[in-house]
Amino acid sequence: MKAAVLYEPGKPLVVEDIKIAPPKAGEVRVKVAANGCCHSDLHVMTGDMRMPLPIVLGHEGAGIVTEVGPGVASVKEGDHVVLSFSPVCGYCYYCTEGNPHLCETRPKKMGTLLDGTTRLAKNGTEIFHFAFTASFAEETVVPESCAIKIREDMPLDRACFVGCGTMTGVGAALNTAKVQPGTTVAVIGCGGVGLNVIQGAAVAGARQIIAIDLLPKKLDLAKTFGATHFVNPSQDDAFKAVMELTGGRGVDYAFEVISTAKTIELAFKMTARRGTCTIVGVSPESARITLNPNIFTMMEKRLIGSFYGSTRPRIDMPRLVDMYMEKKIKIDELVSRTCTLDDVNEAYDLLKQGEVARSVVKFF
Numbered sequence: 630m631k632a633a634v635l636y637e638p639g640k641p642l643v644v645e646d647i648k649i650a651p652p653k654a655g656e657v658r659v660k661v662a663a664n665g666c667c668h669s670d671l672h673v674m675t676g677d678m679r680m681p682l683p684i685v686l687g688h689e690g691a692g693i694v695t696e697v698g699p700g701v702a703s704v705k706e707g708d709h710v711v712l713s714f715s716p717v718c719g720y721c722y723y724c725t726e727g728n729p730h731l732c733e734t735r736p737k738k739m740g741t742l743l744d745g746t747t748r749l750a751k752n753g754t755e756i757f758h759f760a761f762t763a764s765f766a767e768e769t770v771v772p773e774s775c776a777i778k779i780r781e782d783m784p785l786d787r788a789c790f791v792g793c794g795t796m797t798g799v800g801a802a803l804n805t806a807k808v809q810p811g812t813t814v815a816v817i818g819c820g821g822v823g824l825n826v827i828q829g830a831a832v833a834g835a836r837q838i839i840a841i842d843l844l845p846k847k848l849d850l851a852k853t854f855g856a857t858h859f860v861n862p863s864q865d866d867a868f869k870a871v872m873e874l875t876g877g878r879g880v881d882y883a884f885e886v887i888s889t890a891k892t893i894e895l896a897f898k899m900t901a902r903r904g905t906c907t908i909v910g911v912s913p914e915s916a917r918i919t920l921n922p923n924i925f926t927m928m929e930k931r932l933i934g935s936f937y938g939s940t941r942p943r944i945d946m947p948r949l950v951d952m953y954m955e956k957k958i959k960i961d962e963l964v965s966r967t968c969t970l971d972d973v974n975e976a977y978d979l980l981k982q983g984e985v986a987r988s989v990v991k992f993f
């Protein structure tokens with residue numbers, strides 16, 4: 630089958646034929662229909678995020694189940710699935726208390742399936758799976774808990790975004806920060822995930838949603854996703870603008886979706902007393918932030934992080950699919966272009982240039 634393989638950071642992905650082995654116990658083979666071009670793969674391509682190589686990237690996929698290994702009960706051949714990149718065991722402390730995205734049994738070893746081996750190879754050399762999904766490929770084998778069954782009338786080239794960007798952004802607002810009706814929100818960074826934080830806050834009933842980004846085109850899109858006010862830091866001081874818009878109080882919820890120390894500190898600064906500042910993006914390993922601890926005490930501000938929108942995949946992903954089908958959340962507007970796997974490098978070149986929305990690789 631055809632897959633996009635990363636052999637060396639800084640080099641383009643090689644689209645080539647590789648071998649895929651059948652699913653073992655507790656695994657599911659999926660014919661990939663579509664995969665979104667998310668930023669996190671780019672971190673591996675540039676070497677900012679270290680992974681074993683060679684590796685098949687792709688973690689924003691959806692497709693159709695073609696085969697299940699022994700013991701698989703939650704999906705069967707023909708089921709439509711979104712691929713989750715966070716396997717869950719269902720019985721550890723965090724799975725049981727309702728936070729399966731923090732599952733304790735996730736293996737420490739990167740790039741393999743749960744048993745520590747891979748199903749991908751070329752000429753006898755093993756090829757690793759990125760994020761359990763490896764969905765820049767015509768087919769993939771994933772742990773059962775990463776194949777989330779969805780309704781069949783959902784277009785798969787839209788469903789794939791529920792596997793990362795939509796879940797991460799909408800989930801950060803609804804599940805992690807739990808934005809309340811009538812409140813004020815600021816979102817720093819209006820890329821694919823930031824736009825989803827904005828629509829999550831809008832769904833939650835926030836009264837004022839301030840979008841902050843350097844690119845006017847992104848601020849235009851932010852309006853489509855429900856932002857009510859717009860700040861471009863190349864023209865205005867973002868902190869001052871947010872304070873003016875909120876009567877000098879700051880926002881009840883700030884979200885940082887860029888992941889630089891400077892913007893995290895800015896997000897925390899514009900958070901109101903007793904407000905919550907949520908870090909959504911992933912920073913380079915070496916990043917450090919500097920904050921005055923007295924602000925936590927004197928103002929009761931909270932600083933929290935959000936991983937994968939605090940997803941409970943089997944609840945939240947089918948729910949987001951329903952919300953899309955009922956026109957309560959948007960996905961189409963996030964997709965700026967559709968391409969084939971052969972064009973995957975070009976899609977990432979565009980993303981690097983600050984392309985507004987995402988490309989989706991469509992397999993069928």
Ligand SMILES: [Zn+2]
Nearest residue numbers: 667669793794
């Ligand atoms: Zn992603």
Ligand SMILES: [Zn+2]
Nearest residue numbers: 718721724732
């Ligand atoms: Zn668990």
